Amino acid sequence: MSARAGVITLFATVLCVGFFLEARPAAQDSGLNFTISGTSTVRRWSCPATGTIEITPGGAGEAAPGFPDGVETVTITVPVNAIACEEEDMVEHLREALKEPDHPEIRYQLERYTMTGNRAATATGEMTIAGVTKPIEFDVTLVSSPDGMRSEGETQIDMTDYSITPPDLWLGMLKVGKVVRVQFDAPLGP
Numbered sequence: 461m462s463a464r465a466g467v468i469t470l471f472a473t474v475l476c477v478g479f480f481l482e483a484r485p486a487a488q489d490s491g492l493n494f495t496i497s498g499t500s501t502v503r504r505w506s507c508p509a510t511g512t513i514e515i516t517p518g519g520a521g522e523a524a525p526g527f528p529d530g531v532e533t534v535t536i537t538v539p540v541n542a543i544a545c546e547e548e549d550m551v552e553h554l555r556e557a558l559k560e561p562d563h564p565e566i567r568y569q570l571e572r573y574t575m576t577g578n579r580a581a582t583a584t585g586e587m588t589i590a591g592v593t594k595p596i597e598f599d600v601t602l603v604s605s606p607d608g609m610r611s612e613g614e615t616q617i618d619m620t621d622y623s624i625t626p627p628d629l630w631l632g633m634l635k636v637g638k639v640v641r642v643q644f645d646a647p648l649g650p
Contacts (some may be wrong), residue, residue: 488532492511492538494509494644495509495644496509496642497641498637502638509538511537511542512536513534515533516533516534518532519532523575525582527581533569533610534585538567540554540558541560546573553629559591563590571585579601579602583599584597590622591623600613602612612645613644615641616640618638620638
């Protein structure tokens with residue numbers, strides 16, 4: 461369940477990453493990667509996830525690297541079934557907590573962004589997880605790498621804010637923490 465909340469944070473982070481991708485037509489799929497991690501009364505855990513991002517350049521947004529006319533919209537979508545964990549039980553509990561049959565995707569929609577430096581921005585938008593939509597804000601940093609620019613960042617999500625009950629197993633002996641950490645590192649191209 462914590463992994464699902466983390467996936468939500470990942471979507472928001474991926475959305476911010478979309479600001480810095482090279483200007484391309486809307487509905488581009490850039491294969492975003494995330495890591496969702498958390499704690500439990502037994503051990504720490506971590507699950508990778510993937511998603512897609514749709515970016516519409518232009519509009520009223522500030523100029524950003526790769527987007528001289530700004531960004532009009534950014535939408536990040538992460539299928540719940542794209543969250544992978546080493547332990548099959550964790551995957552099962554995560555999908556149950558995220559209410560996958562009724563809400564098969566985690567979605568982030570950018571509302572606005574503010575450039576806070578030459579290679580940094582704060583993104584503000586809405587995240588929808590397990591059918592609950594909440595505002596979210598996070599920072600994104602652009603970093604040079606041998607492969608070109610990369611976008612890095614992280615955020616924390618409280619699962620209970622999205623009406624997700626942290627899993628509790630083995631008659632309560634294992635309790636998953638309610639806050640998950642979502643990290644991203646996305647290639648943006650040369």
